[in-house]
Amino acid sequence: MPIGLTAPSSKTLIVMLHGDGEGRLNQRQLDRWTVLGRALQAADRSAILLIRPGYQSPAGNSSGWANPRDDDYTPQNMERVAGALRALRKTYKSEKLILVGHSGGAATSSIVLGKYPGAADAALLLGCPCDVPPWREHRNAQRGRSGGWLNSLNPLEFIAGIPPGTLVLAVTGAQDDNTLSEFAKRWVETARAKSVNARFEEISGLNHSTILQWPDIAPRVSQLIEAANR
Numbered sequence: 001m002p003i004g005l006t007a008p009s010s011k012t013l014i015v016m017l018h019g020d021g022e023g024r025l026n027q028r029q030l031d032r033w034t035v036l037g038r039a040l041q042a043a044d045r046s047a048i049l050l051i052r053p054g055y056q057s058p059a060g061n062s063s064g065w066a067n068p069r070d071d072d073y074t075p076q077n078m079e080r081v082a083g084a085l086r087a088l089r090k091t092y093k094s095e096k097l098i099l100v101g102h103s104g105g106a107a108t109s110s111i112v113l114g115k116y117p118g119a120a121d122a123a124l125l126l127g128c129p130c131d132v133p134p135w136r137e138h139r140n141a142q143r144g145r146s147g148g149w150l151n152s153l154n155p156l157e158f159i160a161g162i163p164p165g166t167l168v169l170a171v172t173g174a175q176d177d178n179t180l181s182e183f184a185k186r187w188v189e190t191a192r193a194k195s196v197n198a199r200f201e202e203i204s205g206l207n208h209s210t211i212l213q214w215p216d217i218a219p220r221v222s223q224l225i226e227a228a229n230r
Helices: 027-040 076-092 104-115 131-144 156-160 183-193 216-228
Strands: 001-007 011-017 045-050 094-101 123-126 167-173 195-205
Touching: 001 123, 011 027, 011 104, 027 045, 027 216, 045 076, 076 094, 076 123, 076 131, 094 104, 094 216, 104 123, 104 156, 104 167, 104 195, 123 216, 156 183, 156 195
Parallel strands: 011 045, 011 094, 094 123, 123 167, 167 195
Antiparallel strands: 001 045
């Protein structure tokens, strides 16, 4: 389910994907994404928040499946997201579609890039758990739990499907103790070896949540758009 700041047609469509949250988004989270969407919007571009499959929110509920314990990067959910992206591009007559994903939304973005080539033209991945099995081991160790996410796809396994030259910027806060920098770094290194135009940045002073308040999000997205249009 998309919500956002849109024009009838937009040369560039920016689609934002939120992180994991036990199948729910609250109004405070929606407000934060709305603020970011306004910062990303311009005369020739629209910004939309795509409520991930199965999530409930004050703005409405999205079809699909979400687990109260997350683990919902499923093949079926990835197909729903890719289908939504194709529909949005057609609806807004957009030449370029840029993904901005945070946490689970970044994982979703990175999977869709490779599993559904052409669904998006570039992506900004914020706090990406881009290698799911070791990320889950890390989170389990933090919480004294056990068990992997058996339903979820791993972004690393779909890099080979990403069209060469696709622009991807992965950014992680240096104080992020959830999605450690090593997970996004590993994805970027593997992607670069497959001719994806990917790079990684680690930002001091930011953690897993505050990365969404990083003031350089809008400038970095503008850079991705400019490069994608060359």
